[in-house]
Amino acid sequence: MSVPLTLLGLLEREPSHGYDLKRDYDTFFNRGKPLPFGQVYATLGRLARDGKIVIGDVEPGVGPDRKRYVITDLGATEVDTWLTEPVEPEPNLQTVLFSKVVLALMLGRPAEEYLDTQRAAHLRRMQELTTVKRGGDLVDALLADHGLFHLEADLHWIDTTVVRLDALRTAVTA
């Protein structure tokens, strides 16, 4: 799960305070495991240092929540690249995929295309593992099976999510 990229994606939606970012992050991406405020501001500090965000209007008062953060072109490009590229197929990547889908919908990006790209990446990896399995011994076959079954589970999730994209769009953009 990439906290910096997810926060950047939330900032592409609209300039936000740290508190708002944490609330949306906890609501959509990290249920049951809130992101510590310290990590939010540390991450925002690094993103600002790297030129991916800037601090916009500072409201009167004290404390970090008075700052409104704004994504830069560099940050937006990084979000775009991250959303567009398929995730390296491996077990347990659903949380990353889920974050990408939610952010894509929030930002009005073609989530279904991203999922198709991911499906193709998964199938290519499954082809490779099937080749290993067909040419290898029992140990190779069982190791390949482990990967194949996990990838297949991801694909089931992708298929189910594609069917529910409209409902998810409504839920995350309300």
Add this chain to the structure above:
Amino acid sequence: MTAGGGATAIEARDVVLSFGETPALRGASLAVDEGEIVAIMGPSGSGKSTLLHCLAGILVPSGGEIRFEGGRVDQLGENERSVLRRDRFGFVFQFGQLVPELTAQENVALPLLLGGVRRGAAMATALPWFERLGLAGLERRRSGELSGGQAQRVALARGLVARPRVLFADEPTGALDSITGEQVMNLLVDSAHEQHTTVVLVTHEARVAAYADRQVIVRDGRVNALVSS
């Protein structure tokens, strides 16, 4: 769309077909190269089996073209398409659909018998397939005396015995457990490669589709290539 390799064996161009008021294919295009194994994937009701049936000359589209080795299949009459299916195509379906009154060996020999090969020669040609597919000793059994995996291997032998140019397989492992399904897919791929048979495979299972050289997805009656990056 084509893999961009060798000559095209079979092709659908902008194929349109409806069942009553319900459109099944809305401009589906797919080209499969000679010797290539292509898996057609897609959700239920997407039109993937309908596309296979059009490619195989079982259904005739209302629009577009079906071409086999350059010639128009969709313009052939029923009898000509029937001959084409018998002589040039092979079929494997989800449930083996063996003829229950015939022995396993007679089932395998059936396409040859229907094509006019004499019984002795047809049975002799069918016999080696039993050894090849791990079915030795089951030649005289009828379909009711075979397990699901055995029956599907007999169906595979029947689909390939006449050395078809194209094998159409519609959910060939859909009724099998995963290990038996793997055995059938290994045999299908090995046999198709040996005979340089083109395979058009419809499946909703990604692990089955992974045996193919290429996968496409049918969605809303159209074919989408899967491009990974």
